[in-house]
Amino acid sequence: MCVGELFSSLFCYIKITFPQIFESVVFTSFSVMTNQEQLINDLPTQYDHIAAQERQMKFWEEKGFFHSDVNPNKRPYAVVIPPPNVTGMLHMGHALNDSLQDALVRMKRMQGFETLWVPGVDHAGIATQAIVEKRLLEQEGKTRWDLGREALVQRIWDWKDQYQARILSQLKAMGCSCDWRRLRFTLDDVCAKAVRAFFFKLFADGLIYRGKRLVNWDVKLQTAVSDDEVFHETTAGHFWYLNYPVVNPQEGEPKFVTVATTRPETMLGDVAVAVHPDPAGEFDRIEAALREKIETGSERDRDEAKAELDALMERRSKILPELIKLAEMAKMGRKVILPIQQREIPLIADVWAKPDKGTGCVKITPAHDPNDYEVGLRQKLPMINLLNRDGTYNENAGKYQGMPIKKVRTEILSELENEGVLIKTEDRTIEIATSDRSKTPIEPYLNDQWFVKMDKLAQTAMDAVTSGEVEIKPSRYAKGYLDWLSEKRDWPIGRQLWWGHQIPIWYCPDVEESVLQSAFAGRSDVLWRRNEANDGWLLCSQTENLKEDAVPGCTLKREEDVLDTWFSSALWPHSTLGWPDKTPELEYYYPTSALITSRDIISLWVARMVLAGYFNTGKKPFQQVFIHPKILDKYGEGMSKSKGNGVDPVAVMEKFGADALRFALVYLTTESQDVRLTLDFECPHCGSVIEQTKKNRTQHVIACPKCKKSFSTQWADTPEEKAFPLGPVVGERFEVARNFCNKLWNASRFVMINLDGFTPRSVSADELCVEDRWIISRLTSVAKRVTESLEQYKFSDAARTLYDFAWDEFCSFYVEISKARLYDDKRRELVQNVLLGVLDALLRLLHPITPFVTEEVWRRLADFAPVRGLNEPIQAAESITIAPWPVLDESNIDPEIEKQFSYFQEALRCVRDARARQNVPPRTEVEFVVKCSSEIADLLRPMGEYFKSMAASVVTQMGPDVEPPALSSNATTTAMEIYVDVADLIDISAEIQKKEKEVERLNGFIKSKEAKLSGSFVEKAPAQVVAKERESLDDLRMQRDVNLQTIERLRAAANARK
C-alpha cells in the first residue's frame, strides 16, 4: 500500500467520523505516523456501542447496502418479515424473531445471494381498533358510534403512523438489514389490490359464502371473533337445577323434567328439552368403556375409573327408569312448559343429552350455545336470538328487553325461585369463553357471517407439507399444522369493524339478470350471484368501489364488514412482491426462501399463507418455515403485558448494546428449548442488583433496599413517578454477550495497535509456525461449522462455536502466543499477517449476529490495513455487510497440527497448575522439565519459548531420559509428566496431599476398567474398543505409578529437610 492510498482512506474515515473537525485534521495531517498514533488513541479500551450503532446505522442507510433489485446474474434469497402489529412497540419476542432473520439475511447477502428482506407492519384489525377505541373512551368519553366510521378510521391511521414510525426505528436500532425502500403495510394500496384480487378469485370459484352462523360474539367490540381468538378461563360459577312442568302428565309419568344449567338467563331462548333416545344403551356403552380402562389402564387411571364406575352405577339405578320414560314421551311428541314465558316446547330425543351428565336432560338453546345449535339444525328447531349486538336483550326477551346479560340473570333467577322452578343450586367451577382481544366474555351469537370454504384449500396446504414442498422446522411442529388443517373448518372472514379491508361485496335488489349483464357489459372485474335467500343479488367487484347507482333502477348497498386481518396477512409473501401483477420481483424472488416465526401463529398465519399462496400463484410461498422458541421469564412463564414481566428491548439495547441483545438471543435459540431470561433491576443510585419478583415487577416505583433511594420502572406513567431515575433491567445473558462484544473489540484493538508500518503480503505455508497453522486450521473448521449451523437454523450452535473460538482459541491462545514473535522485529511481520487474516475472517463470521461491532472494527481496520487476507491479500470491501462470506480451503484443516498444539496446551496447563498450587508469584520465573516420548518432545520443541511469556516458566529438558528434580511440583497427563522446579518455594505437604488425591482418583478409574476388561466385554465388544480400553488402562496405571514415585520422592525430600 502506498502512502497516498493510506492517506485517502484516512481522509474518508475522518470525514465520516468527525465532520466538525474535518478541516483542522486536513491541515495538520502532515505525517502518516502521526495519524496512526491518532487512530490508536481513538481506540478506547471499552467498546462504545452507542457511538458505533449511530455511526454504522447512518452509514448503512446512506449507502443503501440493504436495497435489493432483480438481478438475473445472482441467485435470489428472499425473506418477508412477520409484520409486527401497529398496536404497540416491539417486545422481546420481536427482538428474537428479527435477530434470527437478520442473522440469516446478512449471511446470505455476504454469500453473494441477491438478498431481499421485505419489511412491513400489520394493521391488526381488531387489536388496533380496540386500543384506539379504548383511548377514545378514556380520554374523551366517546364511543366509535359518536365519532362515525370515517373519523374513527382517521384516528386509527394517526395511531398507525405514530407506531409504525416507532416500530421501524426499533428495527433499525436493532440493525435489521431490511430493504427499507420496499416497506409495506397490510392496508396500503399494493396490499389492498391483492386482497381484492384474492377475494374476487375466491368468489369466482364459489368458495365464498354467507350464512347465519353461531359466532363468537365480542359484545364489547361488537364483532365476531374466530375460535382461535377465544381462550377459556376457569372461574367459580353455579349449576342451577330447573323444573320444567310436563304438559298434561299421564298416570305414572313425571310431572316435571329437571334440567341443569350454568346459564339460566338463556332459558328465554329455549326451544326444546332433550333426553337421550336410548339411555339404557348409552349407560351400557359408558360402563363398558370404563371397564376397559380398569383392565388396561395405568394404576392411577384405574383408581379413577373405578370411582367413576361406582358413581355411574349408582346414578344409573337412580335415574334410568325416569330417563327411559322421558325418552318414550319424547318419541310420542310430548311437550313441556317453559317457565316465565309459559311457552310450550317439545321434549325431544337427541344423543346430545348424555345420561351421565347433569340431570340427564338438557335444555336446548340453539341461538346461544354451539352444541345446542347443532341439535337445533339436526332436529329442525326454531332458533330464538335473545341478544342485541351490544349484549343487551332484545324484543324476544319480553319484559327483559334492553337489560344487559348480568342483570337478566339475577332477575330471572329470582323469578324462577319465586315460581318454585329453581329447586337446587350447586357451586361449580366453569369455563368461560373470553375474547383474547377485549378480555370480555364471549357470547355465542347468531349472526350473518362470511365464510371461505376450506376443504380444497386446506388440502393443498396439507399436501405441501406432507410432500416436503414446504418444510417446517423443527419438524415436530408439522403435526399441529396438519391436525388443524385436517379439520377443514370453514374460515369466518368477516369482522364487524371499521379498521380493515372492507369486503368488496354489494347487495343488489332482485332484478332481472339481464339488467346486471347490461350494466356491467364487457367487464370481467364484476361478478354476481343469487343471494342465499334467493331474493336478490350479491355483486363482487375486484377493481373499483361500485357506486350506489351502478345498476340502473336500483340502489346498491355495500357490505359494511371488513375482512379478518389474517385474510390480508395470508397474502404477505406474494402481495408484498406485487401480486396480482406479474411483476419482475414476483417472478424473481417468489417463492421466498424462509419464513421465521413463532409457534402460536402456525395455524392462523403460516397455514393460511401456504393455502393462499398456492391458490393465488400456483406456488408455495416459501421453501422453509423455521419456528423459533418463545421467550419466558425466570419462572418459565411467557412474557405478557398483563403479567408485567415483559422487557423492552430498547432499554436492553441502551444498556448493553444492540449486538449484545442479538448475540444473547441467538445464543439462547436452541431447537428444543424455550428461551428463559432471568432479569433483575439495577439500582441507578448505588448500582446494586435487586431481584425481580412477581411482586415488584409490576410496580411503577421501587425503593432500593440497599441505599433506600427510589427509582422508576418501565411502568411509571405519572410525572411524579417518572421524576425518579429509571432503574435499568439487567440480565446475566445480556451481560455475557456485552462482555463478548467488548472482548472482540479489544482483540481487534490489539491487532490494530500492532499493525503500524505493516504491509500485507501473500504468505506461503512453509513460513508458518505450528501455532499459525493451528489457528488457521481451527478457523477453517469454525467457518464451516458456523455456515452449516446457520443454514440449518441451529442458531445457538453458531453463536457458541464463534464465542468459544474467539475467546478461548483466538484470544487466550493465539493472541497470547503471538506476542513473543510480535515483539521480535525479525518475526513480527509474519504474525501480523496471520493475526490480521484471522481477525478479518472472524469479524465476517460474527457479522450476521453482531453487526455493529464488526462493522465498526471493519471500517477502522481499513485505516490500518485496507488490503488484507489470509491467502492472497485483497482490498477489503468498504462495508462488512457486503464483504464475502469466509469460505476457507478445507485443506487448512490439519488434525496433526491440532494434536501437536494440544500437547502444548496440555503442557502449559500442567505448568500453570503446578505453579498455582505452590503459590509461586506470577512473575517469578521457574524452570521445569518434561518427561515424555522423544516424538512428543519434538512436537513440543517449536513452542518451547512460549512457556516464558505465557507461564513465566522455562523448559530446560524434554524427552524420555529426563530426571525430575528432587523438589518439584508435578502434573501428569496421558502423554507426559511435567516437573516444575520450585526448589525452596515448595510446600511439600500440599504437594503430597494433591498427589494422594490424584492416586485415589486414578485407582478408582483403574478399578472400573479392570472390572470391565475381565467381564464379557472383551468377547462381545468390538476389538477396536477393547484395544482402546486396554491402552487406556495401561496408561492410567503408568500415571498412578508415576504419582506414587513422586510421593515417595517428596517424602524423602521432606525427611532430608528435617
Next chain:
RNA sequence: GAGCGAUUAGUUCAGUUUGGUUAGAACGCCAGCUCGACAAGCUGGAGGUCAUUGGUUCGAGUCCAAUAUCGCUCACCA
C-alpha cells in the same frame, strides 16, 4: 380428554440424531493476579452420577417402557 416439549453443577443451558474413557460451558462461588488488547479482564480451583423406576445391551445422560413434576397447544365439559 388428546398431543407436544422439558427434567443434566447453586443458576441458565450444551451434550441424546449415530450408545463406547468416571459428563462440558457460562454465570455465581473460592484462591491468586493492575504482566505492553481487555478488571466488561487474566490464571488456577471446588462443585453434578444426568427426575425416578424398570428394561434392552459387554456397555446407557444417550435407545425402549412406565411413573412423577413443570410448561405449552388443541378439544370438551347442559
